[in-house]
Amino acid sequence: MPDGLIAQVNDGANPFWSADLFVGRGPDVRRFEHLLREGRSTLLIGGRRAGKTTMARRLSAARIQRTLVLTDAAGWDLSSESASLGALRGALDGVSATAYAQAARHDLVKALEAACPVTLVIDEADRILLAPWGPAFFAFLRWLDDAHLRDRISILLVGGPVLMLFRDPDDKGSPPLNTAEPRYISPLNRDAVSQLAQLADKADDCDEIVSLCGGHAWLTTRLLAEMWEGASLEEASDIIFDSAVATFRVWEKQLGAHGRDLLRKLPSGGVSRSDFKKPPWARFREATVFGQCIGVVRRDGDRVCSGPRLFMDWFANDDSGEVVWDVAISYASEDESVAREIYAQLRGDFSVFFAPEESAGLWGSDLNRVLPNTYGVQSKYVLVLSTSHYVSKYWTKVEYESVADKAPGRILLVDLGALPIDLPRGLVYRGSSNAEMIGLMDALRSKLASR
Numbered sequence: 001m002p003d004g005l006i007a008q009v010n011d012g013a014n015p016f017w018s019a020d021l022f023v024g025r026g027p028d029v030r031r032f033e034h035l036l037r038e039g040r041s042t043l044l045i046g047g048r049r050a051g052k053t054t055m056a057r058r059l060s061a062a063r064i065q066r067t068l069v070l071t072d073a074a075g076w077d078l079s080s081e082s083a084s085l086g087a088l089r090g091a092l093d094g095v096s097a098t099a100y101a102q103a104a105r106h107d108l109v110k111a112l113e114a115a116c117p118v119t120l121v122i123d124e125a126d127r128i129l130l131a132p133w134g135p136a137f138f139a140f141l142r143w144l145d146d147a148h149l150r151d152r153i154s155i156l157l158v159g160g161p162v163l164m165l166f167r168d169p170d171d172k173g174s175p176p177l178n179t180a181e182p183r184y185i186s187p188l189n190r191d192a193v194s195q196l197a198q199l200a201d202k203a204d205d206c207d208e209i210v211s212l213c214g215g216h217a218w219l220t221t222r223l224l225a226e227m228w229e230g231a232s233l234e235e236a237s238d239i240i241f242d243s244a245v246a247t248f249r250v251w252e253k254q255l256g257a258h259g260r261d262l263l264r265k266l267p268s269g270g271v272s273r274s275d276f277k278k279p280p281w282a283r284f285r286e287a288t289v290f291g292q293c294i295g296v297v298r299r300d301g302d303r304v305c306s307g308p309r310l311f312m313d314w315f316a317n318d319d320s321g322e323v324v325w326d327v328a329i330s331y332a333s334e335d336e337s338v339a340r341e342i343y344a345q346l347r348g349d350f351s352v353f354f355a356p357e358e359s360a361g362l363w364g365s366d367l368n369r370v371l372p373n374t375y376g377v378q379s380k381y382v383l384v385l386s387t388s389h390y391v392s393k394y395w396t397k398v399e400y401e402s403v404a405d406k407a408p409g410r411i412l413l414v415d416l417g418a419l420p421i422d423l424p425r426g427l428v429y430r431g432s433s434n435a436e437m438i439g440l441m442d443a444l445r446s447k448l449a450s451r
Helices: 026-037 052-057 081-093 105-115 125-130 134-148 190-199 203-213 217-228 233-265 273-277 282-294 309-316 333-346 355-362 367-376 394-404 434-438 440-449
Strands: 042-045 067-072 118-123 153-159 181-184 297-300 303-306 325-330 379-386 411-415
Touching: 026 042, 026 052, 026 153, 026 181, 042 052, 052 067, 052 118, 052 153, 067 081, 081 105, 081 134, 105 118, 105 134, 118 125, 125 134, 125 153, 134 153, 181 282, 190 203, 190 217, 203 217, 203 233, 203 309, 217 233, 233 282, 233 309, 233 367, 273 282, 273 303, 282 297, 325 333, 325 367, 325 394, 325 440, 333 355, 333 379, 333 440, 367 379, 367 394, 379 394, 379 440, 411 440, 434 440
Parallel strands: 042 153, 042 181, 067 118, 118 153, 325 379, 379 411
Antiparallel strands: 297 303
């Protein structure tokens, strides 16, 4: 087995399906362990299936020299903060995430104090941002990290790019963790891909594998898994392409409009990294970082290049600029029952974006990029249910501004008690009188049916 490659191979089993397969990221894990040992909280940022969870599982309590608590928010009950604190308490006690139906903050404080010095690792942490209580939960983590336990606790939040972009609207724009710096996962380099290819006895195909998969860990291991089973490189690439389309769509959403523009402009030979310090490439510097952590942009020596050819072939033929939805419903979580009733009455005749019905596709997405694209580009109209809750929320502001700033004529606003302070001049909206509410659905159907 090549040096530096870890894989569990039993009785000829396919090693590329093994949860123990690990290559190329040892130095990155050591860096995280050093930071956490020193009491420095951080963020591990990466796109879907980029290898974040595998890295988190390689962390060693012995090397960190702290109590190590790993938990995955994907297994939490996210219906309330108390239910999620119950799952976190279960992780601290070494039991199942469902062992405690709920817990209070003081329960967590006592358990963490008893475990100090402690490192808390929360995988899929970006899921918490979709919960109404998410900002308050991160404020609690900041208090633990900054004020109460300080260097006796170190926290690692693992998730998608939205974690880095999030700013708490109720806490002076605070990020998830005040002192944490984001660390981005990158595609595997050629040496790591070569080690994997050797494991499959496919070293001669290494260059083509790098080209097809761009060093993306998931694509590379799945391709080699098919080749281990006897498929040719061409057959394996066809199988992987067909199975990866849903993931490609998530990557495209995570990129946002700026990232997609970058991919369309990158020449086949890439662009020198130094060119990103000056126009016209300087405006793509952030998009380049995001593209690398998602896995669709890679570094080749001193050049920034487009990533997996499998993804790029799909991306080149995908028309993401077309209108997808007849209407997108923009509302505060407190007003979901009203939004759901409208959705139920319209969905049979129109394509309606209603966030709870699209939650699977939103997991792991960068909402600061996905939502403006959904509401500002892909929807013919945006129905705004404007209440006192709506005008005070961060995510509703993102949704509203994405269309108000670009195409206010597509806003269908219903005044249910409060109006946005930046209402476009001259915008005609409906009130909430009995007569107006009774006629709302007929008016909506008429508007959506117009061409």
